[in-house]
Amino acid sequence: MQNENMSIIEVKDVSKFFGEKTALDHINLSVKKGEFVTILGPSGCGKTTLLRLIAGFQTASEGEIRISGKEITQTPPHKRPVNTVFQKYALFPHLNVYDNIAFGLKLKKMPKAEMEKKVKAALKMVGMTDYEYRDVNSLSGGQQQRVAIARAIVNEPEVLLLDEPLAALDLKMRKDMQMELKEMHRRLGITFIYVTHDQEEALTLSDTIVVMSEGKIQQIGTPTDIYNEPINSFVADFIGESNILNGTMVKDCRVRFCNHEFECVDKGFGENMPVDVVIRPEDLYIFPVSDMAQLRGVVQSCIFKGVHYEMVVLCGDYEMVVQDYHAFEAGTEVGLLIKPFDIHIMKKERTCNTFEARMIDETHVEFLGCEFECPTVDMSRVQENGAVKVEVDFDQVVLQDNEEDGMLTGEVKFILYKGNHYHLTVFSDWDENVFVDTNDVWDDGDRVGITIPKEAIRVII
């Protein structure tokens, strides 16, 4: 008794561990029948693992997956009402197009006439009529991928899983295939779950986007929701270009950033609270400097992006990215204006590093797997087991090029530019994140030494 609004796929509290590594961390997701859902996130965030669990190629370490209301944790892949299309077309090179598509039907021992009808219908669906006797090796990448999709849909699955199916194609072909996929989804009326790291692709194709990072779901919403109301600075940065700045919510509807106080529409953050402020480049009005300007600045660079110009404007010590149909050349003095509605305020996830720690003696504390010197602590106030918390401001952590120079080591994992500095997430080899504010330029994946000076350590008893 399935109605149209019923979830066809339900992922309940699913985690997946590979040894010590948590690839998925308590995932909850519900996909409606006929929906086009895209799982979007950077490399290594767990997208493919989630898809593989739904497909049945891997099993969840914890939690439960239901398809059409049935618990399928123990059901093998070929018995699930799903089919998968992979990035690499994975066609059988020794079979022609027809036999590639008919492969699954032959296994099911389908009568020949019926099989032919289905293969032809699938070929028509992917725009490859008349290609049935072609050798698959003679086809272009895009055509091979169409055959792979035809091979998946010929089985009439309830759900089609697509793992970066367009990633191997060139830009033009990818754009064409995106449109075709959307059209195919409409015609077939089945549920699509699509994995990509390409945010533009996700915004173009999906009814719903699931943004993932580090094995966790960050936000689920329509493309418009995700674009206009990103839930945190990770999503804002990942979906399209944004200006992300540190700000202070002065009171309801008043926020301060870039040394100026602005009217906004957000309430309920409290008074004088640190917040993240997100402004899309297209929401900044740029004009020759005048009294109307909320911010004044000088254009640093101006490049043509095909439809609009993208300019970097230095306002005091903050760089703002602005998009406009008019070009303002580098060196021009300009004014900027932002409408209250276009200022997006986000609660900060944290305002400093906080670590679980243990006092060793009155001037030494252990956290992140290392022993650190710290300002003197009155040990009579510390619990017997030495447990305390340590706080370290983001801009007090020192990163070193040479791993050996650090007290501990780690890898730069996520870089957020905040207009006048970088906010880095460094994954320490102790498996804990260290957050760092710096003016130095680091790259994603850089190996670094991490040092925390004595004066930077605040022991909280």
Ligand SMILES: Nc1ncnc2c1ncn2[C@@H]1O[C@H](COP(=O)(O)OP(=O)(O)OP(=O)(O)O)[C@@H](O)[C@H]1O
């Ligand atoms: N079989 C495995 N054994 C050990 N670790 C694994 C295995 N499969 C995935 N992982 C790890 O789990 C994490 C998530 O991997 P997954 O392939 O799901 O990410 P992804 O978001 O699809 O990335 P990409 O876009 O690069 O494919 C990664 O850190 C990966 O190294």
